[in-house]
Amino acid sequence: MSRKKTPKRKGASGPAASALHAADGSRPARPGTARPGPQARPNGPPQPGRPSLGGGDFYDVAFKVMLVGDSGVGKTCLLVRFKDGAFLAGTFISTVGIDFRNKVLDVDGMKVKLQIWDTAGQERFRSVTHAYYRDAHALLLLYDVTNKASFDNIQAWLTEIQDYAQHDVVLMLLGNKVDSAQERVVKREDGEKLAKEYGLPFMETSAKTGLNVDLAFTAVAKELKQRSMKVPSEPRFRLHDYVKREGRGASCCRP
Numbered sequence: 001m002s003r004k005k006t007p008k009r010k011g012a013s014g015p016a017a018s019a020l021h022a023a024d025g026s027r028p029a030r031p032g033t034a035r036p037g038p039q040a041r042p043n044g045p046p047q048p049g050r051p052s053l054g055g056g057d058f059y060d061v062a063f064k065v066m067l068v069g070d071s072g073v074g075k076t077c078l079l080v081r082f083k084d085g086a087f088l089a090g091t092f093i094s095t096v097g098i099d100f101r102n103k104v105l106d107v108d109g110m111k112v113k114l115q116i117w118d119t120a121g122q123e124r125f126r127s128v129t130h131a132y133y134r135d136a137h138a139l140l141l142l143y144d145v146t147n148k149a150s151f152d153n154i155q156a157w158l159t160e161i162q163d164y165a166q167h168d169v170v171l172m173l174l175g176n177k178v179d180s181a182q183e184r185v186v187k188r189e190d191g192e193k194l195a196k197e198y199g200l201p202f203m204e205t206s207a208k209t210g211l212n213v214d215l216a217f218t219a220v221a222k223e224l225k226q227r228s229m230k231v232p233s234e235p236r237f238r239l240h241d242y243v244k245r246e247g248r249g250a251s252c253c254r255p
C-alpha cells in the first residue's frame with residue numbers, strides 16, 4: 001500500500017442504531033467474541049489449502065479481508081451481495097462488533113478462500129475492531145456517495161488503518177450506493193482524486209445492483225494470490241490497472 005501523506009484524525013461518525021445484526025442475517029455478532037477462524041492467519045504467509053471446518057469448501061490459499069468505513073455506508077450489504085448475490089433492502093440494522101463470512105474464489109485456476117470480516121462502523125465498537133486490523137491481509141474502505149460525512153471521514157479511517165493495520169496491507173477505496181443517482185453528493189471525480197492522493201485503487205460500487213462488487217473482491221484476491229506466490233509464474237498482477245480496466249461506470253447498471 002502506498003500513501004502519500006499522513007492524514008489527520010477527524011473522528012469517524014455514523015448514525016446510531018442498536019439491534020444485533022449478522023452478515024447472513026442468521027447469527028448475531030457479539031462484540032469481542034468473534035475470533036479469526038483457524039484458516040485465517042495473521043498477515044504474512046497464507047495458509048496452505050485444506051477443507052474449511054464448516055462448509056467443506058476446499059481451497060489452496062486463504063486470506064483475511066476486512067470491510068471498514070462509517071456506519072451505514074453499506075459494508076454488510078456489500079458482503080451479502082458478494083456472498084449470496086442478494087441485497088438487504090428495508091430497515092437498516094447496524095452491525096454490532098464484528099462478524100465474518102467465507103467465500104472461495106477460483107482465481108486463475110487456484111482456489112482462493114477469502115475470510116471476510118464485516119466490522120461495525122459505529123464509533124463505540126472501534127476498540128473491538130482495532131484488534132482485528134493486525135491480522136488483515138486486505139482492507140476494503142467504503143464511503144457512501146450519498147453521504148458527504150462518510151467521504152470526509154475517509155482520512156480519519158486512513159489514519160486508523162495506518163495505526164493498526166500491517167504496513168503492507170492491500171487497501172482499496174470504494175464509493176458505494178452509486179445506484180442512488182438522485183441522492184449522490186460525492187462526485188466520482190472526488191473519489192478518484194482522493195484515491196490518487198493516497199495511491200489507492202478506487203472503484204464505485206452498488207450493493208443494490210451488484211455493480212463492481214464481485215470485481216472488488218476478485219481484484220483483492222488476485223493481488224493477494226500473486227503476493228503469496230514465492231516465484232510468480234505469471235506476469236505481475238497490477239491491482240490499480242486491473243480495477244481501472246475492469247471497473248464499470250455507474251450509468252451502465254442502474255436498476
Ligand SMILES: Nc1nc2c(ncn2[C@@H]2O[C@H](COP(=O)(O)OP(=O)(O)OP(=O)(O)O)[C@@H](O)[C@H]2O)c(=O)[nH]1
Nearest residue numbers: 071072073074075076077092094095121177207208
Ligand atoms: N441504495 C443503496 N442502498 C444501500 C446500498 N448498500 C447499502 N444500502 C443501504 O444502506 C443501509 C446501510 O447498509 P449496511 O450494509 O447495513 O451498512 P453498514 O456499513 O454495514 O453499517 P454498520 O453495520 O452500522 O457499520 C441499509 O439500509 C442498506 O439497505 C447500495 O448499494 N445502494
Ligand SMILES: [Mg+2]
Nearest residue numbers: 075076094095
Ligand atoms: Mg454492517
